Amino acid sequence: MARRGRRGFTMIQRISVAAGLACILAACSPPSQQQSGPAPGATAAGSLQPGQYRTVVTMLEMNMPGMSGQNINMSPMTTEDCVTTADIAEFTQGNMVDANSGETCTQSSMNTAGGRIQGQATCTGPYGARTMQINGSYTANHVEMEITSTGDMPGGGGQMTQRMRMVTDRIGECPAGESAD
Template structure:
């Protein structure tokens, strides 16, 4: 699930002002094409700092020592810096929103007027992953609530997680982003 989470953070870096995009039952490629049609950048390019806070995590059936480690992770935050070029801000690639995931569809995707509301489902032979994001944004900052769940092919292979991501543009890219 980790690549899915990191891809979600990349998606969040794309928040900003501009045209409204609203789609249902759409592929990641279709959403990326719609997002890339406008000449208006959806965010300000530059160096962004994202703080992701883990609010809840539930993985039923985990061994007690793993469950205890997960409990300790709840309430922690990670800070990540990334550089968004002008071209990336104007024309995101298809994988900008889903990362390496190939079998994803948006149940709904609404982006505009300072608000984001989306639900994406990714299916693989052994798992289904769902991510929902809602939040608000301005050209140089955003706040998002994320809920992610995963269901494996076997009973007991489930995971539920809730996070909050706060981000702000902190300047120009300097090559030291992680």
């Protein structure tokens, strides 16, 4: 879900900041969409329920020059957000990623239909190119994705590859004052 939380960051951008790797993992959004998911107005919005969701992000692997094969001993990052019907419509239409400043991104494929999430996006910008591969699944109250990001390190330092898991569960209604509509 490329929804913006209370701090103005998309979910994947918050993940990136927490991992200390925003220059590589921050999400990107395509200027034009090529999606194989439902057409606008024909979303699977009934498949996901709006409400308060808890997301746990775990870094699984990180490889970069001088650090290949290192185990990542980072604590999982946990956040909570109110997910609205508009967020769900965006998600089920394949709008999974947002652009960073100065980047041009293309989404070569994104499918969020039938309880499956699959896609790939490529971004180019001041620090080079990076590609994100997203695979996962969702039910009415649960989203699970594995995201692999490969990109150029700033300053020509070589390639960096990261793999993380994101698990999101509905934990109830949105708090008073935060509408899920």
